[in-house]
Amino acid sequence: MELDQLERNTSVEEAKTKDKTKPYLTALIGWSLEAIEAASRMNRPFVVVGPPDFESYAKKHDLQFVGWDFSKLNESSDNLYKQLEALGVELAVPLYEECVEWAGALNARFRQDPRIFNRSWLLRDKGMMKRKAQIAGIKVGVFEEARTKDDVKRFLERVNQALLKLDGDHFDPIHVKPLDKAGSVGHLAIDTVDDIDQLEDVDFPLLMESHLDGQEFSCEAFVHKGKVQFLNITEYIRLGYSNFVPASPSLQEKRPLIEKAVQQLVDAFEIEYGVIHPEYFIMPDGTLHFGEVAARVPGGHIFDLIERAYGFSAYEAQILCSDPNTTQEEINEFFPSADDFKGYAGCLMVHPEIDYVEDLNIPEELEQHPYFEKHDMFTPPQGKVAERVGFGNHYGTIFMFGKDSDEMTDLLKLYEQYNFYR
Amino acid sequence: MAQPTIIVVERFEKALETLDQAPPFAKARYQTDVYQEANRLIEMEEGFEHLFQYAHRFESAGVFQDGPWEDAEKLQAPLVAGSLKAKGLPMIIEVLSELRMLAIAKEIYQNPNVPAQMAEDFLNEVMALNLNLLFPNSSESDRIEKHENDEKASELFQFLASYLSTNELTKTLIYEIERLTAQRPIMIKRVVSMIKMAKGMLDTDLDEEHKNELRGFIAAIEGPSPLSEQYTDVNAYRLRLKDLSRGELISESVALAKSMRETGLVAPHHATLVRFLTKRMPGILPYALQLNSKGIANLEENNELVMQLIKAAIFPATRQSIYGLALMLERGVLSSSPVAPGLRRLIELDIRADVRSALYQSSQNGEGLTANSILVAGTISVLGQPLGVGQGFNPTCQAARGISLWAQHAPGFLLEIIPRAARDGDIDFTFEGASIHSKNLSGGLAPDLHTELDPVSLVLVPHLDRIYSEMMARVALRGEDGHRWVNPAFYGNWVQKGFSTVIDPITGYIHDYPGFVRLFYATHHPEYNDDYEMIYPNPVGIFITNVHGKLLGFHAVSIIRIDTDPSGEYRIYFYNPNNDGSQNWGQNIEPSVTGNGEQEGESSLLFHEFTSRIYAFHYNPYEQGEAYAVDAQLVQKTQNLAKESWGKDYTWI
Known part of the structure; x- marks a missing residue:
């Protein structure tokens, strides 16, 4: 009897070790439910590396999880690599700004190419970023x-x-x-x-x-093997308040110019895999000024808007493009043509203009407007308004979708002035 | 122009469907849309009905997942009103949760942890606790405290009530009223407001039996005799009394007294009657108070003083004190020599202006009462119902426990400190040779006292609270639990000098819990303590846990006595100053207030259940029994209860 158990145990052990040799795990660096959902939908084995606070949630829902404090940097930082390598991770995808260099360091180890880490620093040190752009002949202020x-x-x-x-x-x-x-x-x-x-x-x-004058816009470029595979242009109505995807025809006209500029940036920064989110200013004379670039999920719900307008999940696209083993066929099959969008998807980020809010008031005309899709605001249970840090913590978002970019622009401009909170 | 309901229903269904399809870890992403569409429906005509059509899918779709409403079996009825009154998200989810409960109760679907009956009981309790929302009336306080969501909450409750049987709801309500009155609190505002709300139930198609029970409670506060029912105005009633014969007066007295004794509630007419009898026919007073032989003897012995007290303090506005007076006479308190002069002193006491205005504010305006009347009436209540003293909404269980203890065993002392506080604005205690004057102190646990308190507490608690805090502050750095020294000094020599606590004061660890349990058994359990009987209440510290056994904080109660209950099991009978002695403490530990041999005002628990919540107690070091003899299994059982409840918040060594 005991012997039986012993045998059975060994076989289980064997199976486990075999499993571990080739899981090809993807590590999602940063806690993002959207990204987790995308990885799960793609049937990719993955592990989430996130702040330790999320451990119990991950455990409850059977998500493979490694707790990590990204703000701590010391000699034991190497432990993250060791832990992930032991799990069978071979790919790291950064989701937030603070995770970019961690993913860079990890990928440098996974692919045994130390320069990947240096390149990730280009995206994290804005001084270095600008200098590199300038050296490469990109127009900066x-x-x-x-x-x-x-x-x-x-x-x-x-x-x-x-x-x-x-x-x-x-x-x-x-x-x-x-x-x-x-x-x-x-x-x-x-x-x-x-x-x-x-x-x-x-x-x-x-x-x-x-200061740079001119119209500001951003791009989301999905890069694989150093080549831009899909480029989205996001039009800003007001930075941090409203934007929509794809850009209106007047900005789309400049698409060849923009595509060229983005590929130039990718080449200069030696970006091989993943998503980049550069911001440019288009000058009155039609030339482009480079603002800055990030290699993570952009703010402003842009990924959601891309999905609404083009019908593919930008989170899936990011994971797909981050993986050197993805084939060009898979990529061609995944991305639609840039002209192939269903309509304009926009959003308005609402922040109370007052210090104390008592009530939420969504005007009936807005709710009735055919472009109105949904919003996520509730009457706040406690009135004090949080101080705004960057553009990240707006109180709520209103999502819109429609066929006409001018109508979208007007709508976003109109309600940007509106006091939704009283 | 609002959108047609059908479109919103479709949108809700779509959002719910999307949520349903989402993997478990990603539900949070899609819940918002469901809440948004639910909110739109809540705002619409018949929105609850539409939402209810989907209620059986809420749980499986993940509407409540990962939030406070996730586990239906853990929800607490008393918290519902708060969520409904909050704006925004809590209100929306609470509504959805009620509809989910209704779907379970109606057996539209099954929740493995919540049988249909449990769901129905829950909803009944929710409604019994919120009758003002179920039957909105226009009382002054409701108007002032009106919340924006009240209307929606009323609609929700009416919707729920339309699906539930009124009988069940009324039973729950009657149970709540019985539960509260069984504890015979001095302050009856909450019970009275519940009874007033319940009047609305009489118009429903309720069966006669329950209607009668309810009528009994309503009569108790509005007029429990044919005559008082007929003359609701006490003045008219008073005029009518003059025409009654002695026999008629006796039967009137018996009727009022019977209702008072059964419910602990006093009708305003009762005060009129008692005052009338005092002047015209004092011989009938024993009927009006339904006194036992000891009470009658005490009344005869102190006839003149009692007449004086009635004239000075018993008015329709202070009618509850009639109950206190009856019990005070039966307790024989007046035979204690300092009590009579102590009470007489209060009648003429020169009360300070600030105390006077506090006392006025505690009673209804416009009844022409003096502050002295209010104070004397309050003192009568406390002396008659020592276990009816409550801390109200204040964290001052220590002070309430003191007042209760002195009212039981040291009425002379109590009557000494009341005038000190009311006249001098100061109380002094000697602690380890140094005197502490409350007037020199500030702070305490309740610097902003909530004033819904009985008059004696209103006068004393601000002082006692500060003195207790000061005593604790003086011993704070001794490396031991300060209650060891403070309790005997504060409450008096009735508190035993032996003291044991389970929390190591230096480390905060739980140290030698089995030893602690054994000592408690050996000093308190009649089978192990060599038959020493408890004489004075023992102030003990307990961990208060919620219905899930989670630690909420510390609380002070007093063990009154330890005895076998009617089924022969040992129970601890205790006084809980929070006046809601039957809160559920989790792990099926639910103190009872009636039916297990409790006397009025007592709560009780099985011996080991109570033991599992104690963290500190006093004992007489000379009266210890056989600690080693305590059954190891019993100790283990107690320890398990402790470890799995409050013990989770502590380190055990």
């Missing part, structure tokens, strides 16, 4: 890194000196932002010398840039 308030003052004055401002003229603003934060987190426009006092010691070092 004037920029510098600052370590003190004096640096900021000098930069502001010198930029305006170059613009030939006289005493008493209004300065053109400069923009400062942390070197390593997502999108608009910590961004500040500085118009006068007095504004510099708003900065505190903890804000340094930071990146300073001259």
Whole structure:
């Protein structure tokens, strides 16, 4: 009897070890239900690497999970690689800004190509990013890194000196932002010398840039083997408040130019796999100015909008393109043509304009509008409004969908002014 | 122009379908859309009916998954009203959860953990607790406290009621009223408001038996005799009394007293009658109070004082004190020599302005009462119903426990500190040789006292609370649980000097729990403690746990006595100052307030069940029995109960 059990046990052990030799696990770096759902839908074996707080949730739902604190960096950081390698992970997909270099480090080990990690730093240090772009001949604004308030003052004055401002003229603003934060987190426009006092010691070092005029837009480029496989253009109505996918015909006209610019960026940054989310300014003369680029899931619900407009899951696309083993056939089959969209999908991110909210008021005309799809706002149980950090924590989102980009633009502009909270 | 209902129903169905299809870990992504569409339906005519058509699918689709409403068997009826009144999401999910319960109750689908009867009981309890929403009336307090969602909540409850049997609901309601009155609280506001709400039930197609029970409670507060029923206005009633013969007065007295004794509730007419009898026919008073022989003897012995007390303190507004007066006479408190002069002093006491206004605010305005009348009436209540003292909405269980203990065993002392507080605005205690004056202290556990309290508590608690806190502060750094020294000093020499606690005060660990249990058995359980009987209440500290056994905090109760119940099992009978002595503590530990040999105001639990919640108790070191003899299985059983409830929040060594 005992002998039987012994035998059976060995066989189980064997089976397990065999399993582990070739699971080809994908590690999702960062906690995103959307990405988890996408990986699960694709029937890919995966493991989630996320903040330890999510462990119990993952356990409850049988998700393979490794708890990791991305803000801690020390000698034992290598443990993450060791843990994942033991599980059979061979691919890391970054989902959030703070995860990009972790995924870079992991992929560098998985593929035994240390430069992958350095490249991921390009995307995390905005000073390095701009410099690299400039070296590659990509048009950028004037920029510098600052370590003190004096640096900021000098930069502001010198930029305006170059613009030939006289005493008493209004300065053109400069923009400062942390070197390593997502999108608009910590961004500040500085118009006068007095504004510099708003900065505190903890804000340094930071990146300073001259102001760029022109229409801002973003792209979501799905890259595989160093080639842009699908390019979406997102039109911003107002940065952080409203945008829609795909861009209106007037911006789409520039598509050849934009495609060229994005491929130039991909080549310069030696990006091989995954998704990038660059932002550009289109100048009155029709040329493009590079703003910045991230290699993660973009904000502004853009992935959701892409899915609504083009009918494919951008999360699946990201995972697919992150995997060097994906074949070109699979990719060709996955992506539609860029002209093949069902309509314009837009969203309006709502943030109360007041400090204390009592009631939610969604106007009937909006709910009745044929473009209105849904919103996710509820009357807040407690009234205090959270302070806004970047554009991430808006109170709610209104989703719209329709055939006419002008109508979409008007609608987004109209309700951007509206007080949904009282 | 609102959208047609049918479109919203379709949208809801689509959202529910999408949620249903989502993998379990991703439900959160799709719940929002379901809540949104549900909210639109809730706002519509017949929206509840439409939602209910889908209610049997809510749980399997994952509508409640990973949220506080996930496990239907863990939901608590008392929390429903709060969610419904909150705006936004909690209200929406609460509505969906009620509809889910209704679907279970109606056996539209089955939940393995919630039988249909349990779901129905839950809904009945929810409605019994929220009668003001089921039968909206326009009382002043309702108007002031009106919430925006009240109308929707009313509609929901009416919808639920249309599916449920009114009889069941009424039974639940009557049970709630019985449960509360069984504890004979001094403050009866909550019971009275429930009874008033329940009046609406009489118009429904309720069966006669329950209607009669309900009528009994309504009569108890509105007029339980034919005459008082006829003359609802007490003035008219008073005039009518003058025409009654002695025999008629006796039968009137008997009727009122019977209702009072059965319910612990007093009708305003009762006060009029008692005052009338005092002047015209004092001989009938024993009938009006339904006194036993001891009470009659005490009344005869102190006839003049009682007459004086009635004249000074018994009015329609202070009618509840008639019950206190009857019990006080039967307890023989007046025979204790300091009590008579102590009470007389209160009648003429020069009450401070701030105390006077606090007392006025506690009683209804416009009845022409003096602060002294209110205070004397309150004192009578406390002396008559020591276990009816409650802490109200304040975290001041310690002070309530003190007042109750002194009312039982040291009425002279109580009558000493009441005038100190009411006249001097100060109470002083000597603690380890140093005197502590409350007037020099600030803070305490309840700096903003909620004033829904009996008059004596209203006067004393602010002082007692601060003194207790100060005593605890003075011993805070001794490395041992301060209650060891503070309890005997605060409550008096009735508290034993031996003290044991289960929490190591330095580490916060649970240390030698079996030893703690054995000591408690050896000092308290009649089978192990060499037959020493308890004489004075023992102030013990307990872990309060919720219905799931989760630790909520610490609480102070007093063990009154330990005895066998009618079925021969040992029970601990205790006083719980929160006046809701039958809360469910989880693990099937549910203190009972009646039916297990409890006297009025007592709660009780089986010996080992109560033991499993104690964290500290006092004992007489000279009266210890056989700790080693306590059955190891019994100790283990108690320890399991402890470990699996509050024990989860502690480290055990």
